[in-house]
Amino acid sequence: MSTVGFALKDFKRRKAQSTLTIVALGSCVAATVSTVLIAQNLGLSIPLIAAGRLGSGFVSVLSDFAAVLIFLSFLAGAAMAYFFVSANMSERTSDIGIMKGIGCLTDQVFGYFATQLSLMVLMSCVIGTIIAVFLTYSFIQLNGTNLPTSHVFIDSSAVLISLIAFAAATHLLGIMPVVKAIQSRPSDALSPYYLRGVSFRSASSITSKLGLSFRVAYREFTRRKLATLSTVICLAVVISISTVGVAGTAIANQTTQNYLRRAVGENVVAIGHPTILSQCLLFLNQSLQQEQRAKLNFLDSKFLIADSTVSKLSNITGVVKADARLFLETTVIEQQLIFVVDSRYITVGDRRSADAFVFGVDSEHLVNNWLIAGRTLEKTDEYSIVLGDSLASTILSSPFEQKVSVLERDFIVVGVALDPLNLGYVAYLPLKTLCTAINQNGTNILLLKADPEVLQQVLEEIQMILEGTGLEFAELNPYVERHAGFLQSVWSSFTLLSIFFLATATLCLFTYMTQRTVEQEQEFGIIRALGAKPGKIVKIVLIQTFLIAFASGAVGIPIGLLIPLVFLIPEATISTISLFTIAAWPILTVCLLSLASLYPAIKIAHKPISTLVCH
Amino acid sequence: MDKKQPAILAYDLSKEYQIGDSIVQAISNVNLEIFEGEFICIEGPSGAGKTTVLNIIGGLERPTSGDIRVFGYDLNGYGEDFLAVFRCVHVGFVFQSYNLISTLTAAENIAFALELAGFSDERLIERTRKLLADVGLSHRANHFPSQLSGGEQQRVAFARALANDPPLLLVDEPTANLDEKTAVEIVRILEKLRHGGKTVVVATHDKEIIRLGDRVFHLRDGRLAE
Numbered sequence: 001m002s003t004v005g006f007a008l009k010d011f012k013r014r015k016a017q018s019t020l021t022i023v024a025l026g027s028c029v030a031a032t033v034s035t036v037l038i039a040q041n042l043g044l045s046i047p048l049i050a051a052g053r054l055g056s057g058f059v060s061v062l063s064d065f066a067a068v069l070i071f072l073s074f075l076a077g078a079a080m081a082y083f084f085v086s087a088n089m090s091e092r093t094s095d096i097g098i099m100k101g102i103g104c105l106t107d108q109v110f111g112y113f114a115t116q117l118s119l120m121v122l123m124s125c126v127i128g129t130i131i132a133v134f135l136t137y138s139f140i141q142l143n144g145t146n147l148p149t150s151h152v153f154i155d156s157s158a159v160l161i162s163l164i165a166f167a168a169a170t171h172l173l174g175i176m177p178v179v180k181a182i183q184s185r186p187s188d189a190l191s192p193y194y195l196r197g198v199s200f201r202s203a204s205s206i207t208s209k210l211g212l213s214f215r216v217a218y219r220e221f222t223r224r225k226l227a228t229l230s231t232v233i234c235l236a237v238v239i240s241i242s243t244v245g246v247a248g249t250a251i252a253n254q255t256t257q258n259y260l261r262r263a264v265g266e267n268v269v270a271i272g273h274p275t276i277l278s279q280c281l282l283f284l285n286q287s288l289q290q291e292q293r294a295k296l297n298f299l300d301s302k303f304l305i306a307d308s309t310v311s312k313l314s315n316i317t318g319v320v321k322a323d324a325r326l327f328l329e330t331t332v333i334e335q336q337l338i339f340v341v342d343s344r345y346i347t348v349g350d351r352r353s354a355d356a357f358v359f360g361v362d363s364e365h366l367v368n369n370w371l372i373a374g375r376t377l378e379k380t381d382e383y384s385i386v387l388g389d390s391l392a393s394t395i396l397s398s399p400f401e402q403k404v405s406v407l408e409r410d411f412i413v414v415g416v417a418l419d420p421l422n423l424g425y426v427a428y429l430p431l432k433t434l435c436t437a438i439n440q441n442g443t444n445i446l447l448l449k450a451d452p453e454v455l456q457q458v459l460e461e462i463q464m465i466l467e468g469t470g471l472e473f474a475e476l477n478p479y480v481e482r483h484a485g486f487l488q489s490v491w492s493s494f495t496l497l498s499i500f501f502l503a504t505a506t507l508c509l510f511t512y513m514t515q516r517t518v519e520q521e522q523e524f525g526i527i528r529a530l531g532a533k534p535g536k537i538v539k540i541v542l543i544q545t546f547l548i549a550f551a552s553g554a555v556g557i558p559i560g561l562l563i564p565l566v567f568l569i570p571e572a573t574i575s576t577i578s579l580f581t582i583a584a585w586p587i588l589t590v591c592l593l594s595l596a597s598l599y600p601a602i603k604i605a606h607k608p609i610s611t612l613v614c615h
Numbered sequence: 616m617d618k619k620q621p622a623i624l625a626y627d628l629s630k631e632y633q634i635g636d637s638i639v640q641a642i643s644n645v646n647l648e649i650f651e652g653e654f655i656c657i658e659g660p661s662g663a664g665k666t667t668v669l670n671i672i673g674g675l676e677r678p679t680s681g682d683i684r685v686f687g688y689d690l691n692g693y694g695e696d697f698l699a700v701f702r703c704v705h706v707g708f709v710f711q712s713y714n715l716i717s718t719l720t721a722a723e724n725i726a727f728a729l730e731l732a733g734f735s736d737e738r739l740i741e742r743t744r745k746l747l748a749d750v751g752l753s754h755r756a757n758h759f760p761s762q763l764s765g766g767e768q769q770r771v772a773f774a775r776a777l778a779n780d781p782p783l784l785l786v787d788e789p790t791a792n793l794d795e796k797t798a799v800e801i802v803r804i805l806e807k808l809r810h811g812g813k814t815v816v817v818a819t820h821d822k823e824i825i826r827l828g829d830r831v832f833h834l835r836d837g838r839l840a841e
Contacts, residue, residue: 223718523717523718526710526714526716529714530728530731530775531699531728531779532731533695533700535701606695609670610666610675613710614715
């Protein structure tokens with residue numbers, strides 16, 4: 001019989017097993033490819049969409065997150081695929097033993113099963129890809145209103161690369177159990193104990209206080225080490241990705257919102273000339289509405305705030321800090337770095353420049369506290385500058401080694417801050433230095449940080465003081481919250497993506513649990529024949545799955561939390577909501593995975609015992 | 616002379632299996648009356664329906680038609696939960712292919728039946744030791760089924776079936792997979808049981824075992840004759 005002929009006939013005659021394996025493998029392909037496609041639509045396109053709406057610091061956090069999610073989803077898909085192919089091939093070990101026993105050559109046996117593996121992978125890839133494309137379309141269309149994009153694009157090269165990588169990994173990993181079975185002696189391959197990978201270690205006490213069902217489940221868990229280990233590893237990878245997506249996203253969402261609040265300051269009231277104030281609020285709104293700014297002479301004397309007014313406003317009871325600033329729009333230019341290496345001059349940088357808003361600030365009275373690389377301005381600083389994230393990434397290659405030129409003066413970059421103002425195209429330098437550079441004293445915007453408990457009284461007093469001065473005020477909290485809302489909607493896309501992957505993984509696990517339960521049919525038949533009620537079988541299977549889900553969660557959840565906390569989110573904020581998500585996530589995951597075994601458990605509990613025993 | 620109570624009463628039992636599109640008649644109109652303490656052999660060629668008869672008596676399968684009463688219980692009238700308790704209390708099974716649980720040691724396989732019956736830990740350990748000693752396998756207590764020979768596995772299966780001291784023992788082809796020497800050991804165990812007051816039903820075509828039977832039923836093409 002030809003190898004293809006054998007493979008096709010075998011497929012046809014083992015309908016249930018073949019269908020189950022193809023469905024399982026197809027689900028893995030669908031999960032992985034659709035995750036790549038959906039992440040591309042949501043995740044990787046977020047930087048494109050958000051480029052005009054978020055600063056480079058935020059975009060960088062989002063892109064890193066999307067890239068890690070795609071990488072992990074592929075890893076999870078490959079792990080699951082290996083797992084299914086391995087389970088399917090393990091089932092065939094006895095057939096391989098029989099074939100070798102009757103004198104079939106090893107090469108011929110290998111040819112039969114390798115061809116079958118290829119057919120299985122090919123069919124699964126085709127089915128999985130069709131499902132993935134369908135899922136991607138449905139997912140984006142159904143969630144269009146919640147997502148930052150409703151336009152679907154299918155990147156055929158991404159699909160192709162995913163499929164080739166997937167098929168290669170599956171072949172490489174799937175062939176291992178075939179080789180293992182072929183290398184075994186026919187007598188070993190025919191032994192049911194060899195097939196089930198029972199680990200022979202000296203038995204402990206035959207009794208324990210944990211109860212019969214738990215003990216049976218625990219024995220199965222610990223004595224089939226190889227099967228248990230591969231299941232736990234596979235599930236741990238899946239749980240890791242889901243944890244990065246759900247708990248990690250919750251933390252990232254809170255943290256990036258916190259970056260935003262830190263950068264602007266909470267309970268801050270801005271005071272200035274109506275024209276200046278509206279410009280300032282426009283900076284904050286940049287991510288939400290892209291309006292054209294009017295060209296202004298920010299140094300016009302009518303925009304300056306009188307020192308007496310600043311003093312009166314600073315002395316209001318309930319004002320914690322008063323941060324008077326002078327700001328203007330100007331060009332920030334990269335200074336070329338010149339090194340001398342072996343008597344030769346090497347130049348770094350090419351005098352790149354960008355328009356930015358430059359703030360002269362008094363470092364002792366800043367109302368905000370940025371997420372900053374480097375340091376903030378200090379009292380003794382004179383020609384030091386803090387750049388906004390987008391400005392730094394646009395004009396500088398090595399911010400802390402290069403200098404910038406502002407208003408024809410050179411400044412050392414001491415910090416790069418994540419700043420939502422003007423999408424990060426901002427620079428902060430000492431107020432005195434700016435005043436000297438423009439040869440003008442005074443400030444054109446005053447930021448007051450108020451005690452939140454007396455905010456209303458502070459606002460009333462500000463209104464009284466400003467009467468007749470021509471100045472106006474605006475509370476910044478609502479603007480910050482609108483901006484935070486935008487960030488939240490972007491992050492929620494990642495959560496949806498992860499929940500989708502977990503749902504697909506649960507489907508795969510269900511298929512696996514069905515396979516595993518079928519494998520244990522005879523054992524459950526014996527247990528029932530000895531007098532166990534059907535309910536006990538369900539209990540044993542549930543405990544078995546719980547043990548596996550628990551062990552996988554114990555490995556996968558900490559890894560899934562560590563990845564965003566250590567590698568993706570600097571200075572992470574863990575709020576009550578994040579804590580709740582982190583606490584609820586393991587419970588939900590373990591319960592969901594345990595429930596995946598309920599159907600096969602109930603099904604097996606109600607099968608005739610004689611059928612089970614003769615399995 | 617004491618009139619013994621009937622342990623098993625089967626009337627007009629039939630069992631059909633659907634295999635693909637065709638229906639296979641496993642047994643047809645089987646009538647059976649077995650009294651308490653009797654040692655009964657059911658003899659017949661492979662595929663005659665011996666295992667099906669044992670399965671129906673033990674409550675593992677339900678007949679397609681006919682009545683089956685074991686120790687007064689009408690097995691057709693009860694649900695799965697009751698049948699589980701019934702098997703645990705009244706029936707000991709020895710399967711043709713041993714059917715030991717692969718992940719449990721010899722001692723644990725025996726103890727498992729006792730655990731199901733709700734034995735206390737102390738009694739369970741004591742009873743397991745005694746049963747292992749009875750079948751001459753004390754030295755193999757911590758060995759897994761794959762580490763035991765066919766005869767040893769069959770002896771563990773007997774010990775497990777007798778663990779809960781059930782009044783009815785159903786034994787399916789106990790020597791079919793064994794060599795002559797090992798089969799003799801099993802016949803010895805059955806000989807002991809013959810005088811133990813238990814009702815024993817053995818499906819076999821081993822002449823040595825048939826010789827032990829108080830009565831022998833012949834099963835041919837699903838039909839039973841004494």
